[in-house]
Amino acid sequence: MNPTAIPSPYTPGEAPSVLVGRGAQLADAQADLALLATYARFLGRVRVHVGSRGVGKTSLLKAVRDEATGAGAVVAWVTARGDESLVAALVAATARALDDIGVDISRRTPLRDRLQSLTLELGAGPASAGVELDVRPAGAPDSGASSAAFGAFVTAAATAARERGSAGLCLLIDEIQAAPREDLRTLAYAWQELQQASPEPAAVVIAAGLPNTPDVLTAAVTFSERFAFRTLERLSRADAAEVLEAPAREHGVAWRPDLLAEVVDLAQGYPYFLQLYGDAVWREAGPAEGDELGPDLLPRTRARVDDELATMFRARWVKATPGEQRVLGGMAELTGAAEDDVRRGALADHLSLTSNDLSVPRRGLLDKGLIEVAGRGALRFTVPGFAAWIRQETGG
Numbered sequence: 001m002n003p004t005a006i007p008s009p010y011t012p013g014e015a016p017s018v019l020v021g022r023g024a025q026l027a028d029a030q031a032d033l034a035l036l037a038t039y040a041r042f043l044g045r046v047r048v049h050v051g052s053r054g055v056g057k058t059s060l061l062k063a064v065r066d067e068a069t070g071a072g073a074v075v076a077w078v079t080a081r082g083d084e085s086l087v088a089a090l091v092a093a094t095a096r097a098l099d100d101i102g103v104d105i106s107r108r109t110p111l112r113d114r115l116q117s118l119t120l121e122l123g124a125g126p127a128s129a130g131v132e133l134d135v136r137p138a139g140a141p142d143s144g145a146s147s148a149a150f151g152a153f154v155t156a157a158a159t160a161a162r163e164r165g166s167a168g169l170c171l172l173i174d175e176i177q178a179a180p181r182e183d184l185r186t187l188a189y190a191w192q193e194l195q196q197a198s199p200e201p202a203a204v205v206i207a208a209g210l211p212n213t214p215d216v217l218t219a220a221v222t223f224s225e226r227f228a229f230r231t232l233e234r235l236s237r238a239d240a241a242e243v244l245e246a247p248a249r250e251h252g253v254a255w256r257p258d259l260l261a262e263v264v265d266l267a268q269g270y271p272y273f274l275q276l277y278g279d280a281v282w283r284e285a286g287p288a289e290g291d292e293l294g295p296d297l298l299p300r301t302r303a304r305v306d307d308e309l310a311t312m313f314r315a316r317w318v319k320a321t322p323g324e325q326r327v328l329g330g331m332a333e334l335t336g337a338a339e340d341d342v343r344r345g346a347l348a349d350h351l352s353l354t355s356n357d358l359s360v361p362r363r364g365l366l367d368k369g370l371i372e373v374a375g376r377g378a379l380r381f382t383v384p385g386f387a388a389w390i391r392q393e394t395g396g
Helices: 023-039 057-070 086-100 110-122 143-163 181-194 213-220 237-250 257-267 271-285 297-319 322-335 344-350 355-367 386-394
Strands: 046-050 074-079 169-174 203-209 227-231 371-373 378-381
Touching: 023 046, 023 057, 023 203, 046 057, 046 181, 046 213, 057 074, 057 169, 057 203, 074 086, 086 110, 086 143, 086 169, 086 181, 110 143, 143 169, 143 181, 143 203, 181 203, 181 213, 213 227, 237 257, 237 271, 257 271, 257 297, 271 297, 297 386, 322 344, 322 355, 322 378, 322 386, 344 355, 344 378, 355 371
Parallel strands: 046 203, 046 227, 074 169, 169 203
Antiparallel strands: 371 378
């Protein structure tokens, strides 16, 4: 082991040390936060960043969290789950964030009254200390009453934050598509109603979810204009190269152009793969400041990376039902080595299924994030290399 070797700056499965290729999304968040901080504005549209797993949605939200903290906002972060009330989780996270800036929710205040009222509407259990909400979903609450109560809580929380010198309230929701439908309805209607509030609360919601998120939210509420959806695509070749070079450059280490090109080709613009390959190459090299990473490193790391990818692909495969696995196998056979998009009609013909027969497993695969819509009537795998793994495993 080289005693002067630098620890790997690559972070597969975690937020990257340098966020690349998401400048436009961060600029949108910065503009919203500037309105919040400067004018105490209420941002009436919920920004929702959608994309497949591994494209950096959570990393983007973490960058937004840092921007919001820097702008002086009170930040409440939740990861939505199907077995928890999203609204109750948001309230609990907000209460904890307010406590961090010295807002005592246990005292008798308008915020405390709003919390008690919302607790009753949600059927969420006692909130004696302001944060002890039972986040398990109760029976479906009355949407009108719960949205009004949640809106009143947001207003009181934002007011308390401003009185303490904070910019306002920033609610961040990861995996929003997983939330119970009633909670999504409560959030959407509350945000719609708060548009008419006077004075308006200094508050913003920014969320992230899988590609099926627009369908999920549209099914929860009949209107969609309150949500601003933005798709996170795979990175361009230039951005992919920067993902690898920027962390190395900070440590005085360089990538040889031929190695860089090979890894960029292998990763196909997928951020998680770039971090995985970067980490494997770095650990194999054990570089010190001034060193250069050359192409001889890649053959020595491929087996390690392939093992990790196989584990990931296998985990995705077992999530699918037998019927869904049949559809995945058919897609893998049709997509070929180039991983082209698959036409839905061609897939149905290939599997000897009617369009209706295909719709149920297709919906299941979309909801699980294993495939995504690639334009009208077309499907594709969300992760590069999955098709080849399926063909190898099934002999297709």
